[in-house]
Amino acid sequence: MVTIKEFPKEEYLLKGHAACAGCGPSIALRLLFKALGNKVIMVVPACCTTVIQGPYPYTSFAVPLQNMLFEATGATCSGIVAALKIRGLEDITVVGWAGDGGTVDIGIQALSGAAERETNFIYICYDNEAYGNTGLQRSGATPYGAWTTTTPTGKRERKKNMPLIMAAHKIPYVATACPSYPVDFVNKLRKAREIRGTKYIHVLTPCPTGWRYDTSKTVEIGRLAVQTGIWALYEIENGRFRLNSPSDRLIDKSKRKPVREYLAMQDRFRHLTEADIEKIQQWVDEDWEYYRKLASNECV
Ligand SMILES: Cc1ncc(C[n+]2csc(CCOP(=O)(O)OP(=O)(O)O)c2C)c(N)n1
Ligand code: SF4
Numbered sequence: 010m011v012t013i014k015e016f017p018k019e020e021y022l023l024k025g026h027a028a029c030a031g032c033g034p035s036i037a038l039r040l041l042f043k044a045l046g047n048k049v050i051m052v053v054p055a056c057c058t059t060v061i062q063g064p065y066p067y068t069s070f071a072v073p074l075q076n077m078l079f080e081a082t083g084a085t086c087s088g089i090v091a092a093l094k095i096r097g098l099e100d101i102t103v104v105g106w107a108g109d110g111g112t113v114d115i116g117i118q119a120l121s122g123a124a125e126r127e128t129n130f131i132y133i134c135y136d137n138e139a140y141g142n143t144g145l146q147r148s149g150a151t152p153y154g155a156w157t158t159t160t161p162t163g164k165r166e167r168k169k170n171m172p173l174i175m176a177a178h179k180i181p182y183v184a185t186a187c188p189s190y191p192v193d194f195v196n197k198l199r200k201a202r203e204i205r206g207t208k209y210i211h212v213l214t215p216c217p218t219g220w221r222y223d224t225s226k227t228v229e230i231g232r233l234a235v236q237t238g239i240w241a242l243y244e245i246e247n248g249r250f251r252l253n254s255p256s257d258r259l260i261d262k263s264k265r266k267p268v269r270e271y272l273a274m275q276d277r278f279r280h281l282t283e284a285d286i287e288k289i290q291q292w293v294d295e296d297w298e299y300y301r302k303l304a305s306n307e308c309v
Contacts, residue, residue, distance in 0.1 A: 010196055011192070013191060019047075021047050021072050022035065022038050022042055022061075022070065023068075023069045025069065026061050026063065026069035028057070031226070032216065033216055033217075033227050034137060034214040034216070041104070042072065044198035045198055045199075045202060047071060050075065050103050051070065051074045051075070051104050052074075053076055055078075055079045056142050059142065079116065082105045082132070083105060083119035083132065084122065085105075086132070103129075103130040104132075105132040109134055109135075109139070110149075112132075113171045124207040128206075130207060131198070131201045131208045132210070133210045134171060136171075137214050138155065141216055141219055145157050145158050145218070146159045151168065153167045153285075163280055171211055172185055172209065172211045175211075176248075179248070181206045181246065182200070183211075184211070185211050187240060189215075189229075193253055194212065197210060220277050230274060233270060235255065237293070238256075238268070238297055239268050241256045241259070249306075268293050
């Protein structure tokens with residue numbers, strides 16, 4: 010277990026990048042490089058990160074990076090892993106890094122294929138719960154009730170549960186994370202690097218521009234997501250489910266903050282009715298009953 014004091018000093022996400030102020034995904038990127046160093050090859054489809062990395066010939070990434078079509082991140086990673094193997098360069102970690110639109114909607118087929126092939130790579134979905142790069146359209150990961158430009162009165166469908174979809178592929182490692190808990194995220198990345206096969210990490214990354222909150226609140230919003238239980242930190246290692254701190258203390262409902270506190274901080278939920286908030290709270294409580302069963306091995 011690495012502690013925050015042991016995080017390397019080196020920075021591979023360079024200063025002056027083009028993210029919005031307070032961007033959660035850029036914090037997650039910085040932590041990714043703290044965890045994995047520069048012996049990585051990044052594969053990034055169209056998304057906010059293609060803006061953050063900067064336009065050629067400039068870049069804020071001090072690591073090799075392959076931009077790829079929206080729908081092809083998983084397939085590209087499989088190709089690069091195969092090429093590295095032929096060249097005997099197997100100490101390089103291949104990382105697919107895509108937004109939620111590029112993962113739960115457009116990239117799901119290529120990702121599923123890579124997982125089926127047992128490609129030895131880490132796939133990270135950074136989830137800002139909308140198509141950010143193109144001005145905030147709803148994705149399959151946008152939560153119920155959230156405003157986006159294509160759900161002006163709030164999305165009426167629920168968020169896809171992508172980590173459990175990936176767990177159903179029987180890959181050796183699935184985890185959730187949030188950059189508001191940097192030690193948890195960095196240790197999960199380090200663990201994933203040591204495991205052979207396909208590793209999937211789904212990172213909730215608050216986005217002030219899309220979620221409509223003050224740019225200084227990104228870390229606080231991520232903490233509230235976890236403290237209210239709307240986002241749980243867990244790992245599924247070889248099929249075994251385990252809640253991580255601080256989520257492991259939240260099975261008892263009295264320890265969880267009401268979801269209302271999380272929703273109230275974001276203007277994308279401004280129009281929600283009392284009935285909407287109660288419905289969301291009930292769904293969160295049901296999710297936690299499910300986590301309790303998973304954690305006690307009552308169901309697979
Ligand atoms: C096949 C295809 N469809 C649409 C686009 C336009 N496009 C580029 S980035 C983007 C949004 C990406 O959203 P997401 O994957 O959630 O990442 P984010 O921008 O939020 O970081 C879209 C729709 C594209 N480049 N290719
Ligand atoms: S739109 Fe959101 S995710 Fe995209 S760069 Fe801005 S803050 Fe970051």
